[in-house]
Amino acid sequence: MQVFQTDHPSLGIRPGQIKNLVTFGDSYTDTTAFTSHGITSWPVYTAAYTNVTLYSFAKAGAVCSQAITPNPFPDINVTLFTVWIGTNDLGVLGLLIGNNMPGKSLVDTSACAVGLIKTLYENGARNFLFQQIIPLHLVPIYTSHSYPNRYWTAPRNTTEWELVMAQYSRAANGLSTYMLRDLIPTLPEAHVGIFNTYDFFSDIYSNPQNYLNGTAPPNVEIPARSCIFQTDDRSESIMGKGNCTEAKGSERDSYMWWDELHPSEQTGRSLAAQVAEVISMGENKWTTWLSGVKSLLFEPST
Numbered sequence: 119m120q121v122f123q124t125d126h127p128s129l130g131i132r133p134g135q136i137k138n139l140v141t142f143g144d145s146y147t148d149t150t151a152f153t154s155h156g157i158t159s160w161p162v163y164t165a166a167y168t169n170v171t172l173y174s175f176a177k178a179g180a181v182c183s184q185a186i187t188p189n190p191f192p193d194i195n196v197t198l199f200t201v202w203i204g205t206n207d208l209g210v211l212g213l214l215i216g217n218n219m220p221g222k223s224l225v226d227t228s229a230c231a232v233g234l235i236k237t238l239y240e241n242g243a244r245n246f247l248f249q250q251i252i253p254l255h256l257v258p259i260y261t262s263h264s265y266p267n268r269y270w271t272a273p274r275n276t277t278e279w280e281l282v283m284a285q286y287s288r289a290a291n292g293l294s295t296y297m298l299r300d301l302i303p304t305l306p307e308a309h310v311g312i313f314n315t316y317d318f319f320s321d322i323y324s325n326p327q328n329y330l331n332g333t334a335p336p337n338v339e340i341p342a343r344s345c346i347f348q349t350d351d352r353s354e355s356i357m358g359k360g361n362c363t364e365a366k367g368s369e370r371d372s373y374m375w376w377d378e379l380h381p382s383e384q385t386g387r388s389l390a391a392q393v394a395e396v397i398s399m400g401e402n403k404w405t406t407w408l409s410g411v412k413s414l415l416f417e418p419s420t
Contacts, residue, residue: 129309129407129408129409130245130309130311130396130400130401130405130407130409131198131245131309131311131396131397131400132400133398133399133400134398135195135196135245135400136168136170136196136197136198136245136397137170137171137192137193137196137197138170138171138172138173138192138193138196138197138198139161139164139165139168139170139171139172139173139197139198139200139397140173140174140175140192140197140198140199140200140243141161141172141173141174141175141176141199141200141202142175142176142199142200142201142202142203142234142238143176143180143200143201143202143203143249144176144177144178144179144180144181144202144203144205144206145176145177145178145179145180145379145380146176146202146205146380146381147159147160147161147174147176147200147202148174148176148177148178149161149162149172149174149176150178151178151380152376152380152383155343155376157376157383157386158383158386159386160386160387160389160390160393161174161176161200161390162390163386163387163390163391163394164390164393164394164397167390167391167394167398168394168397168398170198170397171192173192176202179206179211180203180206181203181206181207181211181212182203182204182207182227182230182231182234194242194243194244194245195244195245197243197244197245198245198246198247198396198397199238199243199245199246199247200246200247200248200249200313200393201231201234201235201238201246201247201248201249202249202315203231203234204227204228204231204251204290205251205252205254207227207230208224208227208251208254208283208286208287208290209254209259209260209283209379210259210269210270212227213227213286214279214282214283214286224286224289224290224293225293227290228290228293228294228297229293229297231248231294232248232294232297232298232301235248235298235301235305235310236301236304236305239305239308244307244308244309245308245309246308246309246310246311247311247312247313247393247396247405248294248298248310248311248312248313249313249315250290250291250294250312250313250314250315250316251286251287251290251291251315251316252287252315252316252319252381253284253287253316253319253320253323254283254284254286254287255280255281255283255284255287256319256320256323256338257283257375257378257379258339258340258341258344258375258377258378258379259378259379260279260280260283261276261280261339262276262277262279262280263276263339264276264279264378265346266346266347266348266349266350267344267345267346267347267360267377267378268345268347268360268377268378269378269379271347271348271349271350272349272350273349273350287316288316291316295312298310298312298408299408302408302409308409309407309409310407310408310409311396311405311406311407311408312405312406312408313392313393313396313402313404313405314404314405314406315389315404317404318389318392318404319381319385322338322374322385322388323338323374326338326374329374329384329385329388330371330372330373330374330384330385331371331372331384332365332368332369332370332371332372332373332384333367333368333369333371333372334365334369334372334373335372336372336374337372337373337374338373338374338375340373340375341373341375341376341377341378341382342364342365342369342370342372342373342375342376342377342382343362343363343364343365343376343377344362344363344364344377344378345359345360345361345362345377345378346360346361346362347360347361370382370383370384371383371384372384392404
């Protein structure tokens, strides 16, 4: 199905235009979340690959409704703002376990993420890269073969979790895309691109040999640091030890996931290379610029 057709091939940022990178998000983007394990985050790699200045406002555990917008921003004409938020809103901190305000739903979490674009625009931002939700049903904590881990030890129907997270991911991405399409006409001079993180992560999962380059066989199922906990042991927590195994050295680059909830450093490097291409070239196979887009809803591809 073809959803969008561009009026002009150059709807986004110009090659080499970007000098500053501002990131918003959660632990997937937080530059300090895993430094104690010697892991460098994808925004740091992106900045290094492109020689831009990084301003990171992502925070582990963040959900969209707690986003804080700093002011003032760097020069808006040479700054790219990335928004990658929603994993916690949908997962074990949010909708999956019914941790939502009465009457609030997936529609509201998607609208919140898109609303951040509008808020940033009103504060002077003009160039945006909206990163989609990844296929959360592939994340070890949400798969049908998951086990009690530092993020969840209570009993659960793992098959149900996998099915629900698959639906949440797809629905959230569909909703946000249509919301962004409707928002674009209200943002003069803005350039908004959607980075298809969902398909990118799916490609890593299906073709790990193209991305994972460690000294062990590629592994997209078991994380590099796997910690098995006792079921429903309330004395265990995210700071507990559990029964852990951890890949060492260059073997870690063979894994898609770092732990049961987070991507590995090598997956982050792969993501950084793609975002760096957007910054350097102004375009990328995973990125669709919506600025000035004509809507061709439900028109079959030719």
